[in-house]
Amino acid sequence: MNLSWMAWTKPTATFFILIFCMLVAMTIWEMKSPGGAPRVGILRFETTRGDRLFVSLLGAAYIHILWLALFPGLALWWAFAIACVYAFCVFKWV
Amino acid sequence: MIAKQTNQKAWFMVLPVFLVVAFSAVIPLMTVVNYSFQDTFGSNQFFWVGMTWFRDLIHSERFHDAFLRQIMFSSIILAIEIPLGIAIALTMPKKGWGVPVCLISMALPLLIPWNVVGTIWQIFGRVDIGLLGHTLASLGFDYNYTQDPVAAWLTIIIMDVWHWTSLVVLLAYAGLCSIPDAYYQAAKIDGASRLAVFRYIQLPKMQRVLLIAILLRFMDSFMIYTEPFVITGGGPGNSTTFMSIDLVKMAIGQFDLGPAAAMSLIYFLVILLLSYVFYTVMSNIGEESSNGGA
Numbered sequence: 353m354n355l356s357w358m359a360w361t362k363p364t365a366t367f368f369i370l371i372f373c374m375l376v377a378m379t380i381w382e383m384k385s386p387g388g389a390p391r392v393g394i395l396r397f398e399t400t401r402g403d404r405l406f407v408s409l410l411g412a413a414y415i416h417i418l419w420l421a422l423f424p425g426l427a428l429w430w431a432f433a434i435a436c437v438y439a440f441c442v443f444k445w446v
Numbered sequence: 447m448i449a450k451q452t453n454q455k456a457w458f459m460v461l462p463v464f465l466v467v468a469f470s471a472v473i474p475l476m477t478v479v480n481y482s483f484q485d486t487f488g489s490n491q492f493f494w495v496g497m498t499w500f501r502d503l504i505h506s507e508r509f510h511d512a513f514l515r516q517i518m519f520s521s522i523i524l525a526i527e528i529p530l531g532i533a534i535a536l537t538m539p540k541k542g543w544g545v546p547v548c549l550i551s552m553a554l555p556l557l558i559p560w561n562v563v564g565t566i567w568q569i570f571g572r573v574d575i576g577l578l579g580h581t582l583a584s585l586g587f588d589y590n591y592t593q594d595p596v597a598a599w600l601t602i603i604i605m606d607v608w609h610w611t612s613l614v615v616l617l618a619y620a621g622l623c624s625i626p627d628a629y630y631q632a633a634k635i636d637g638a639s640r641l642a643v644f645r646y647i648q649l650p651k652m653q654r655v656l657l658i659a660i661l662l663r664f665m666d667s668f669m670i671y672t673e674p675f676v677i678t679g680g681g682p683g684n685s686t687t688f689m690s691i692d693l694v695k696m697a698i699g700q701f702d703l704g705p706a707a708a709m710s711l712i713y714f715l716v717i718l719l720l721s722y723v724f725y726t727v728m729s730n731i732g733e734e735s736s737n738g739g740a
Contacts, residue, residue: 356490357490359480359490361483361484364479364480396730410722417712417715420500424505
């Protein structure tokens with residue numbers, strides 16, 4: 353299969369595979385232990401597990417962009433670490 | 447609490463939509479992500495540049511200016527169109543021959559294609575042959591949207607208000623029509639003022655349709671391209687170069703696909719975040735009012 357028209361690279365392919373894996377993992381999680389019903393967290397609005405994943409991913413994108421804006425010389429792995437902590441907090445408390 | 451669904455077969459019914467969305471939206475978006483990390487000089491040859499385009503874009507004055515213009519435009523549009531749309535919907539008749547007349551006149555601007563709207567206002571505003579431009583010039587106003595940024599902004603804003611307020615009117619009107627008469631009768635018995643009826647009956651009942659109106663108008667005004675492009679082409683100077691116009695200039699005019707892809711992604715993220723915040727906040731207000739109100 354020729355994918356050159358989409359200009360694939362290893363890092364971008366890894367990125368999308370990880371996102372896909374997250375969706376699969378969320379599905380398996382929900383099937384094994386149902387509990388995705390909405391709850392109200394510290395932000396005072398209802399979220400399901402899917403909403404929390406969305407908020408985590410959207411937040412992660414902004415954390416990386418802010419990192420680039422504020423610390424253009426430093427490695428992005430720091431932003432990735434912050435995004436992971438942020439995602440944990442979202443799943444725990446939002 | 448939502449009851450747990452036991453029959454999961456319905457998911458197969460969603461499969462065709464999933465495939466269409468994947469083909470028309472997800473895969474093109476993946477391509478944009480791929481482009482945003484690479485540079486190309488054509489011939490389908492790409493060179494990995496990492497985060498360079500994102501870094502450049504975030505620190506670029508051109509991007510900041512286009513972004514601020516876009517935010518300002520959308521804010522002005524929402525601040526005018528939402529209250530104006532509600533006000534017009536409140537004055538529209540609820541029965542009689544006036545209903546179809548009003549509905550059709552409101553729907554007319556929505557039926558005109560965007561580039562035609564742009565052309566209409568481009569000619570309408572011209573000082574030499576346009577009715578608006580010529581009249582203003584005859585009255586002594588120094589109006590020329592091709593040279594004066596304020597005139598260009600005013601023309602585009604008035605054009606957008608003319609084109610899209612009808613959408614808000616129709617949605618608000620639909621919300622108003624769904625309010626049962628019993629509410630008005632109860633308000634009358636209580637001796638509620640006109641303002642109180644609006645504040646405690648009409649506005650809460652319109653909340654859901656207004657959420658849709660705000661979301662649609664925000665997303666549409668934030669992505670506006672055709673009309674300003676036809677009227678001013680982004681000028682005078684760069685004064686009406688909104689993000690979409692700047693993006694097209696970058697992608698097609700300069701053939702900078704990498705930076706344009708990075709800009710598209712940031713543009714997409716901004717729309718995604720603001721729409722999500724709008725939706726969540728408005729839904730929350732709706733929930734609270736339906737729990738605590740009538």
